Amino acid sequence: MTTVTHLECSVCAKRYEAGKVANLCECGGPLLVRYDLQKAKESWSRDWIPNGPSSMWRYAPVLPVSKPAAITSLGEGMTPLIHTKRLGARLGANDLWVKDEGVNPTGSFKARGLSCAISMCVELGITKVAIPSAGNAAGAMSAYAAAAGIEAYIFMPRDVPQANFIECCATGAKVTLVDGLISDAGKMVASRKDAEGWFDISTLKEPYRIEGKKTMGYEVAEQFRWQLPDAIFYPCGGGVGMIGMWKAFAEMETMGWIGPKRPKMIAVQAEGCAPIVKAFDEGKSKSEFFEHAETVASGLRVPKALGDFLVLNAVRESGGAAVAVSDDDMIQAGVELATDEGIFAAPEGGACIAALKKLLASGLLKSNEHIVIYNTGTGLKYLEAYSPRFPR
Ligand SMILES: *Cc1c(COP(=O)(O)O)cnc(C)c1O
Numbered sequence: 001m002t003t004v005t006h007l008e009c010s011v012c013a014k015r016y017e018a019g020k021v022a023n024l025c026e027c028g029g030p031l032l033v034r035y036d037l038q039k040a041k042e043s044w045s046r047d048w049i050p051n052g053p054s055s056m057w058r059y060a061p062v063l064p065v066s067k068p069a070a071i072t073s074l075g076e077g078m079t080p081l082i083h084t085k086r087l088g089a090r091l092g093a094n095d096l097w098v099k100d101e102g103v104n105p106t107g108s109f110k111a112r113g114l115s116c117a118i119s120m121c122v123e124l125g126i127t128k129v130a131i132p133s134a135g136n137a138a139g140a141m142s143a144y145a146a147a148a149g150i151e152a153y154i155f156m157p158r159d160v161p162q163a164n165f166i167e168c169c170a171t172g173a174k175v176t177l178v179d180g181l182i183s184d185a186g187k188m189v190a191s192r193k194d195a196e197g198w199f200d201i202s203t204l205k206e207p208y209r210i211e212g213k214k215t216m217g218y219e220v221a222e223q224f225r226w227q228l229p230d231a232i233f234y235p236c237g238g239g240v241g242m243i244g245m246w247k248a249f250a251e252m253e254t255m256g257w258i259g260p261k262r263p264k265m266i267a268v269q270a271e272g273c274a275p276i277v278k279a280f281d282e283g284k285s286k287s288e289f290f291e292h293a294e295t296v297a298s299g300l301r302v303p304k305a306l307g308d309f310l311v312l313n314a315v316r317e318s319g320g321a322a323v324a325v326s327d328d329d330m331i332q333a334g335v336e337l338a339t340d341e342g343i344f345a346a347p348e349g350g351a352c353i354a355a356l357k358k359l360l361a362s363g364l365l366k367s368n369e370h371i372v373i374y375n376t377g378t379g380l381k382y383l384e385a386y387s388p389r390f391p392r
Pocket of ligand 1: 108
């Protein structure tokens with residue numbers, strides 16, 4: 001079913017064989033999965049997709065798994081795309097939609113990436129996996145590892161939301177709480193993985209999580225009958241969702257499913273951790289380590305992303321923007337989304353609404369534009385962040 005051909009370095013373009021265990025390129029660049037899209041175009045039709053499974057695996061020809069038995073699925077993807085009319089009318093955005101990733105297994109879009117990565121581990125015979133995480137990736141990895149029957153080792157900041165800690169413990173992972181951030185957790189995994197025999201599933205240090213995440217781009221096209229919106233708001237931590245969607249759009253164009261038009265890609269970050277916004281504002285192609293990173297949007301607490309240059313590329317090529325919002329504004333916007341529409345979003349989703357307000361005010365977006373906000377997780381995993389707003 002898959003049309004995978006090889007892996008390719010996103011920095012130096014060196015090729016690697018598919019179907020082998022791979023982390024970074026020898027030059028240090030992240031590897032991307034490449035497919036025979038001509039073959040996919042000839043042997044597959046976008047009109048058949050609705051007959052496939054009601055999960056992201058309906059796009060199997062452009063996913064890397066070659067043995068169907070390896071697929072480890074808990075029903076990730078095919079999330080609702082909701083026309084948020086009441087909120088839109090109040091904000092002055094008349095064609096506003098929310099793609100609600102909070103309904104995924106484990107309550108965030110991280111399920112997509114980890115379903116794909118763990119499926120590849122099963123296919124490649126990997127039995128022990130380790131991940132540094134800001135929280136939700138850990139929860140997703142633990143769940144998919146449990147479903148696949150492989151061992152999971154989790155490294156995450158001591159102050160992660162309680163939901164992330166409990167879900168990892170409950171699904172049987174070995175959890176280490178780290179005094180520090182995801183970057184410190186990453187160093188621990190890197191220093192111990194060889195001796196322990198762990199496969200490192202850090203963001204972009206293996207090529208497959210991005211493949212799962214890119215299905216957010218395929219889905220939005222399918223759900224809008226192959227017309228992309230004018231703008232996409234995405235809360236950027238490691239930026240993989242953004243890079244993945246951008247890759248999906250290019251693949252779809254090569255297969256003749258969409259034209260050359262692209263949405264303005266809006267990267268949203270927290271003021272307390274905004275390395276990509278800073279690099280965007282300064283016209284740089286890479287970000288710098290953001291000191292003293294702090295925000296209640298734990299998924300955005302990534303002080304330096306390995307794929308920053310790919311995010312900045314996508315934002316600039318699309319004519320988009322990078323915007324930082326305060327924690328207060330994202331929680332406020334999250335409550336507005338919940339009150340107006342019944343969608344209780346993660347603060348990361350709230351951040352996108354807060355950023356939308358800014359860009360409508362600045363004139364970068366107009367009231368009649370077709371806008372999609374990605375709510376990347378459920379508010380139910382962030383009760384600590386919302387608690388101060390609702391004292392008992
Ligand atoms: C991880 C995470 C993000 C950031 O995702 P990237 O694709 O790595 O930028 C945003 N929101 C939530 C809820 C997350 O868990």
